[in-house]
Amino acid sequence: xxxxxDLHAAIDGKPILKGITLTVNAGEVHxxxxxxxxxxxxxAQVLAGHPAYEVTSGSVTYNGVDLLELAPEVRAQNGxxxxxxxxxxxxxxxxxxxxxxAYNAIRKSKGLDEVDPMxxxxxxxxxLQLVDMDVSMMSRSVNVGFSGGEKKRNEILxxxxxxxxxxxxxxxxxxxxxxxxxxxxxxxxxxxxxxxAAIVVTHYQRLLNYIVPDYVHVLANGRIVKSxxxxxxxxxxxxxxxxxxxxx
Amino acid sequence: xxxxxxxxxxxxxxxxxxxxxxxxxxxDRAPAPLxxxxxxxxxxxxxxxxxxxxxxxxxxxxxxxIANTPFVAAQDRAVGTLDAAALEPYTFGGxxxxxxxxxxxxAPALSSIGALPDGVRVMDLATAAIQEPELLAxxxxxxxxxxxxxxxxxxxxxxxxxxxxxxxxxxVTDVPVxxxxxxxxxxxxVMSHARHLLVAERHAKASVIESYVSLxxxxxxxxxxxxxSVDDGATLQLxxxxxxxxxxxHVGTVEARQGRDSHFMAFxxxxxxxLSRSNVFTVLAGEGCGTTLNGLYMLxxxxxxxxxxxxxxxxxxxxxxxxxxxxxxxxxxGVFNGKVYVHPEAQKTDGKQTNNTLLLSKEAQIDTKPQxxxxxxxxxxxxxxxxxxxxxxxxxxxxxxxxxxxxxxxxLMYAFAADVLETIENEAVKEALEQLTMVRFTGxxxx
Numbered sequence: 001x002x003x004x005x006d007l008h009a010a011i012d013g014k015p016i017l018k019g020i021t022l023t024v025n026a027g028e029v030h031x032x033x034x035x036x037x038x039x040x041x042x043x044a045q046v047l048a049g050h051p052a053y054e055v056t057s058g059s060v061t062y063n064g065v066d067l068l069e070l071a072p073e074v075r076a077q078n079g080x081x082x083x084x085x086x087x088x089x090x091x092x093x094x095x096x097x098x099x100x101x102a103y104n105a106i107r108k109s110k111g112l113d114e115v116d117p118m119x120x121x122x123x124x125x126x127x128l129q130l131v132d133m134d135v136s137m138m139s140r141s142v143n144v145g146f147s148g149g150e151k152k153r154n155e156i157l158x159x160x161x162x163x164x165x166x167x168x169x170x171x172x173x174x175x176x177x178x179x180x181x182x183x184x185x186x187x188x189x190x191x192x193x194x195x196x197a198a199i200v201v202t203h204y205q206r207l208l209n210y211i212v213p214d215y216v217h218v219l220a221n222g223r224i225v226k227s228x229x230x231x232x233x234x235x236x237x238x239x240x241x242x243x244x245x246x247x248x
Numbered sequence: 249x250x251x252x253x254x255x256x257x258x259x260x261x262x263x264x265x266x267x268x269x270x271x272x273x274x275x276d277r278a279p280a281p282l283x284x285x286x287x288x289x290x291x292x293x294x295x296x297x298x299x300x301x302x303x304x305x306x307x308x309x310x311x312x313x314i315a316n317t318p319f320v321a322a323q324d325r326a327v328g329t330l331d332a333a334a335l336e337p338y339t340f341g342g343x344x345x346x347x348x349x350x351x352x353x354x355a356p357a358l359s360s361i362g363a364l365p366d367g368v369r370v371m372d373l374a375t376a377a378i379q380e381p382e383l384l385a386x387x388x389x390x391x392x393x394x395x396x397x398x399x400x401x402x403x404x405x406x407x408x409x410x411x412x413x414x415x416x417x418x419x420v421t422d423v424p425v426x427x428x429x430x431x432x433x434x435x436x437x438v439m440s441h442a443r444h445l446l447v448a449e450r451h452a453k454a455s456v457i458e459s460y461v462s463l464x465x466x467x468x469x470x471x472x473x474x475x476x477s478v479d480d481g482a483t484l485q486l487x488x489x490x491x492x493x494x495x496x497x498h499v500g501t502v503e504a505r506q507g508r509d510s511h512f513m514a515f516x517x518x519x520x521x522x523l524s525r526s527n528v529f530t531v532l533a534g535e536g537c538g539t540t541l542n543g544l545y546m547l548x549x550x551x552x553x554x555x556x557x558x559x560x561x562x563x564x565x566x567x568x569x570x571x572x573x574x575x576x577x578x579x580x581x582g583v584f585n586g587k588v589y590v591h592p593e594a595q596k597t598d599g600k601q602t603n604n605t606l607l608l609s610k611e612a613q614i615d616t617k618p619q620x621x622x623x624x625x626x627x628x629x630x631x632x633x634x635x636x637x638x639x640x641x642x643x644x645x646x647x648x649x650x651x652x653x654x655x656x657x658x659x660l661m662y663a664f665a666a667d668v669l670e671t672i673e674n675e676a677v678k679e680a681l682e683q684l685t686m687v688r689f690t691g692x693x694x695x
Contacts, residue, residue, distance in 0.1 A: 048648050051640055076650035088645040092666020092682060093659050101659070102649035109650070141666075158649060 001026050001197050007058035009046045016042040018222035027194045032201045034219035035241050040201045044170040048082035049075050077109035079165030083155040083172050090142035098142045127160040131187045149180035156187035167198045173207040185210030205237035218244050260297040262318045267405040279377035281384035282407050288394035289404025296398040308583040308615045309554040314497050319439035319469045322352025328434050338461045340676045347411045349429045352440025367419030373410035387445050391475040392503035399499045403473045406441035417449035424455040436466035444474045448482035455485035462493035469497040476504035478512045485513045492520035501527040508534030515672055516543035518553050529558040532566040542671050543572040547580035554583035561594035570601040573668045576612035583615045590622040599629040606664050658690040
């Protein structure tokens with residue numbers, strides 16, 4: 001599904017990613033871990049197309065097309081989804097309106113009819129239960145006045161409604177208490193299918209108690225310095241990052 | 249510009265001649281409070297004339313296009329008429345007391361003051377001058393004295409059209425009174441000088457909507473003054489909605505005087521007029537009172553919109569909150585100047601002011617200036633101004649959900665505006681202004 005080859009990226013001329021190579025196949029969950037400043041959030045942002053990052057070399061192929069050539073909205077319409085570490089507040093625009101606008105934009109790109117507000121409510125209702133959100137949240141302005149946990153649940157709700165092929169979760173677990181973490185993780189697990197994939201960027205092993213990865217990668221200084229299965233995450237939790245960094 | 253507005257005339261002579269003609273025609277019969285104000289206004293205007301850009305308060309706004317146009321006083325025209333249904337889009341679906349001014353003249357046939365809540369009195373200024381001379385003597389020309397500046401002087405010289413809203417002590421009402429100024433094609437070339445008096449006595453609570461709309465794309469000049477008295481413990485909300493014709497000129501001044509523990513809130517919504525100037529001035533004269541001045545301006549083409557606020561902290565323990573936001577497109581020009589003046593006695597003053605503007609085109613510009621003059625030592629005053637373009641990360645957030653560039657930008661423009669509209673407590677007005685804003689930026693109504 002996704003082939004990242006020797007990817008280099010910079011922000012304001014400062015190199016952050018220094019040669020990332022990673023393959024993600026359908027049905028897989030990859031965890032990307034690493035210390036602060038290792039570039040793991042940058043990787044997530046670059047895959048979704050944040051304009052602040054400049055890809056200086058390397059390639060990303062997604063379902064056979066050059067992902068880096070696509071505008072962010074076209075990536076989304078083709079099934080790429082980024083759950084933000086810091087979701088944006090949009091005053092005055094209701095959650096229902098925004099999510100329906102996104103849902104319809106994606107449908108339209110596939111040549112499908114747009115849905116009206118009533119039809120959309122049916123689409124959303126079951127997904128709300130998945131993340132334990134009340135329907136009243138749909139008539140509130142996007143993320144305005146939401147608690148940290150509500151914002152993250154809202155990200156997962158969006159993901160559930162938009163049904164991406166490739167979901168990228170950027171530190172979705174940061175700042176969550178254990179209950180919120182469990183809800184978020186359950187949401188992610190429920191959406192797992194043989195034909196989609198997820199990249200879970202996290203600073204802590206804790207999330208991986210709930211979302212079990214097929215692969216764990218350790219990023220340091222803009223490169224993947226170690227890859228393994230889920231046991232690597234446990235080892236990192238027990239021993240910290242230093243031994244990996246020294247070995248690299 | 250309309251055909252009825254012909255060759256330019258020089259400076260203030262035209263306006264002085266109009267004022268003296270008006271004075272000799274009307275003042276003989278005018279009740280004392282109005283006659284006094286007119287005389288003071290005519291004298292002050294002859295002395296002050298129109299402000300120029302040499303004056304610090306008018307540095308960014310030239311009014312020569314007003315000064316050089318021979319407008320005709322509203323009172324020189326008969327009170328017109330109109331199909332009341334034409335007003336429906338502008339009444340917010342409310343069955344509130346409605347006072348209509350058509351082309352600058354009080355239009356009783358279009359007004360529906362109806363059954364007022366106990367303790368609330370609403371009457372046009374001419375009637376009030378006869379029935380309530382003492383009340384007028386106490387308030388008329390007090391918060392906004394005739395010699396304040398050229399425009400206020402000119403307004404005083406033509407005093408006669410307006411409304412008195414009086415809320416007796418301890419009367420609390422959540423039914424707003426709507427003062428609706430309408431201009432139609434017959435208003436071309438007219439200048440109107442409404443002067444409204446809003447009086448909330450001790451511990452009263454009331455709200456007023458003051459709106460300006462146009463049914464025809466004609467040029468005219470509105471020069472309105474609202475004098476506000478908020479007595480001890482009273483609360484008054486004023487919603488000002490300026491949607492004049494795109495070729496109109498609008499100067500709107502609010503001057504308030506607040507007593508102990510009172511609260512005055514003014515929201516200024518501005519989308520209309522070729523040239524507009526809003527002045528909201530308040531004096532926090534009694535201990536523990538507060539004022540909240542918010543505003544939203546959305547301009548395009550070559551519109552010029554100027555916002556001045558002045559909060560005078562005279563007494564200690566008072567607060568002031570100001571949030572003005574603007575979206576400027578095309579070659580429009582915005583001005584914001586927020587003065588906070590803290591007198592030596594006004595210890596424990598708590599003042600906060602922000603002005604945020606989004607520039608939507610390369611030609612749009614804003615001159616923003618907070619102006620704090622603080623003469624007390626134990627105060628907390630902050631101000632912040634931002635001028636920017638649409639936030640790239642927010643734009644990316646929307647696009648990362650599949651929303652295209654155009655709609656993403658539109659939604660963020662709307663969101664920027666909606667943020668300050670949310671401070672409006674009147675739900676019907678808030679929703680109407682949200683809809684207007686949504687349509688302005690996205691072309692559709694639902695959200």
